[in-house]
Amino acid sequence: MKPILNIALPKGRLGEKVYAMFEKAGFGCPSILEESRKLIFENEEAGVRYFWVKPSDVAIYVERGAADIGVAGKDILLEYAPDVYELLDLKLGKCSMCVAAKKGFADDRNRPLTVATKFTNIAKTHYAAEGRDIDIIHLNGSIEIAPILGLSDVIVDIVETGTTLKENDLEVVERFVPISARLIANKSGFKFKTERIEQLRESLAKLVEEI
Amino acid sequence: MDNILSIMSSEERAAFSLCALYESAGYQKYRMSKFEEYALYVQNKDFLVSENVITFTDTDGKLLALKPDVTLSIIKNTRTQSGVMKVYYKENIYRVSGSTKSFKELMQAGLECLGEVTTETVIEVLSLAKKSLDYISSENVLEISHLDIVSGVLSACSVSEQGRREILMYLGEKNESGMRAVALREGLSAEAAAWICRLVTLYDAPEKVLPALDALALTPALRAAIEELRAIVAGLRALGISDKLIIDFSVVNDMNYYNGIAFKGFVNGVPAGVLSGGEYDSLLKKMKKNEKGIGFAVYMDELSRLADAKGAGK
Numbered sequence: 001m002k003p004i005l006n007i008a009l010p011k012g013r014l015g016e017k018v019y020a021m022f023e024k025a026g027f028g029c030p031s032i033l034e035e036s037r038k039l040i041f042e043n044e045e046a047g048v049r050y051f052w053v054k055p056s057d058v059a060i061y062v063e064r065g066a067a068d069i070g071v072a073g074k075d076i077l078l079e080y081a082p083d084v085y086e087l088l089d090l091k092l093g094k095c096s097m098c099v100a101a102k103k104g105f106a107d108d109r110n111r112p113l114t115v116a117t118k119f120t121n122i123a124k125t126h127y128a129a130e131g132r133d134i135d136i137i138h139l140n141g142s143i144e145i146a147p148i149l150g151l152s153d154v155i156v157d158i159v160e161t162g163t164t165l166k167e168n169d170l171e172v173v174e175r176f177v178p179i180s181a182r183l184i185a186n187k188s189g190f191k192f193k194t195e196r197i198e199q200l201r202e203s204l205a206k207l208v209e210e211i
Numbered sequence: 212m213d214n215i216l217s218i219m220s221s222e223e224r225a226a227f228s229l230c231a232l233y234e235s236a237g238y239q240k241y242r243m244s245k246f247e248e249y250a251l252y253v254q255n256k257d258f259l260v261s262e263n264v265i266t267f268t269d270t271d272g273k274l275l276a277l278k279p280d281v282t283l284s285i286i287k288n289t290r291t292q293s294g295v296m297k298v299y300y301k302e303n304i305y306r307v308s309g310s311t312k313s314f315k316e317l318m319q320a321g322l323e324c325l326g327e328v329t330t331e332t333v334i335e336v337l338s339l340a341k342k343s344l345d346y347i348s349s350e351n352v353l354e355i356s357h358l359d360i361v362s363g364v365l366s367a368c369s370v371s372e373q374g375r376r377e378i379l380m381y382l383g384e385k386n387e388s389g390m391r392a393v394a395l396r397e398g399l400s401a402e403a404a405a406w407i408c409r410l411v412t413l414y415d416a417p418e419k420v421l422p423a424l425d426a427l428a429l430t431p432a433l434r435a436a437i438e439e440l441r442a443i444v445a446g447l448r449a450l451g452i453s454d455k456l457i458i459d460f461s462v463v464n465d466m467n468y469y470n471g472i473a474f475k476g477f478v479n480g481v482p483a484g485v486l487s488g489g490e491y492d493s494l495l496k497k498m499k500k501n502e503k504g505i506g507f508a509v510y511m512d513e514l515s516r517l518a519d520a521k522g523a524g525k
Binding site for chain 2: 063064084185188191
């Protein structure tokens with residue numbers, strides 16, 4: 001019997017698209033498609049076990065070895081810098097890490113820039129590289145209202161289409177990192193299941209080329 | 212004796228057995244003070260896994276630190292006469308743990324060789340690293356890299372300092388697409404970028420990787436490093452060590468301190484590496500020591516997660 005490959009997928013639309021790719025790559029698990037509130041699904045014959053987890057938690061499951069592999073957004077990988085292998089860009093869930101502000105905003109470099117964001121580390125690294133002094137305000141959601149209410153000068157957030165920004169009278173000042181879903185692997189798990197993980201990576205790479 | 216063993220934790224039992232292994236190989240126990248002058252860590256802060264150090268002021272006003280690392284203390288406090296000084300240790304160190312972001316006391320067992328380190332010494336240290344892993348679990352892998360091959364490939368392509376840093380980061384992540392993107396941004400041709408990416412794609416058992424390394428041997432420095440890696444693998448094979456060895460260039464240590472052979476050990480069931488080591492002649496040069504060095508540490512705290520560790524059952 002094949003050793004079970006534990007796979008953490010992000011709950012939601014992106015996870016469903018990713019699962020479809022894994023299925024095409026020959027790592028299917030039909031029970032996952034059944035309507036249920038279960039979070040763990042196993043196909044012993046194919047040697048796979050899937051878990052649905054919160055997208056921002058996938059990297060933790062993989063880094064800590066609860067999952068051998070997983071799919072996480074580049075934003076999460078940059079923010080938490082987990083000690084994992086990043087094996088493939090799946091080119092799904094494409095968006096950008098952006099700086100956005102109220103329309104017509106002009107940066108006054110005589111004072112620190114206040115930045116509201118969920119991605120504290122990404123924002124710090126970005127502005128440190130520019131030598132810009134900043135004051136970070138960590139928020140967990142509805143980041144867009146921070147500049148409107150005068151809480152911050154700018155926000156650092158992921159932007160896909162820009163509709164939410166537009167509706168809140170904000171605009172993108174700078175796009176600085178392209179974001180997409182990545183196949184990641186636990187460093188230890190990879191050593192002991194190399195062949196299967198490589199086989200999956202190669203099949204997925206072919207599917208990515210077709211996209 | 213059995214009674215004593217039964218009251219020890221599994222980590223202590225494993226550390227005890229590893230020390231016996233190093234002792235039987237002719238290494239001497241190295242004892243050190245719990246404290247070290249803080250200045251030692253300030254001067255070499257990039258060598259430390261984490262920059263955070265617990266400090267306190269001694270009664271005479273000196274700023275001291277609880278050791279976050281063992282290698283620096285051994286280098287600082289020893290003077291090699293001639294030949295190779297071989298020591299082993301079992302020490303507690305104090306570091307910020309990656310997950311909790313707070314200080315933790317961690318037990319490490321390991322060994323260091325300082326002085327006239329030769330290829331034979333490197334082979335001996337690698338064989339002891341492999342035996343340490345064999346003791347911990349039969350399902351283990353020792354992955355070996357040669358940093359001079361990695362730096363030789365990057366030097367041959369003349370990439371900028373920033374590009375070099377990014378490429379090394381991506382190499383550590385096995386991130387081929389990230390590496391290719393940086394290489395192309397650095398103005399390398401698609402062919403040269405693909406050549407650099409071989410560092411990511413070339414990993415496997417030595418018998419598969421070593422013949423393929425000829426494709427990388429473009430400069431005399433690269434040829435010498437590849438030859439050395441071949442000699443080391445042959446030496447290990449002569450000692451009966453050929454199974455569960457992997458050549459993997461993603462083992463990237465900080466090249467300001469490390470050079471030559473770098474290695475990491477993994478056991479099935481423990482999510483992070485349990486053993487890490489390498490040659491650190493560059494660190495010795497920085498510390499004004501005209502000698503060579505190689506060593507490794509086994510992270511005993513990682514072993515507590517291994518229910519089937521041989522030591523746990525004893």
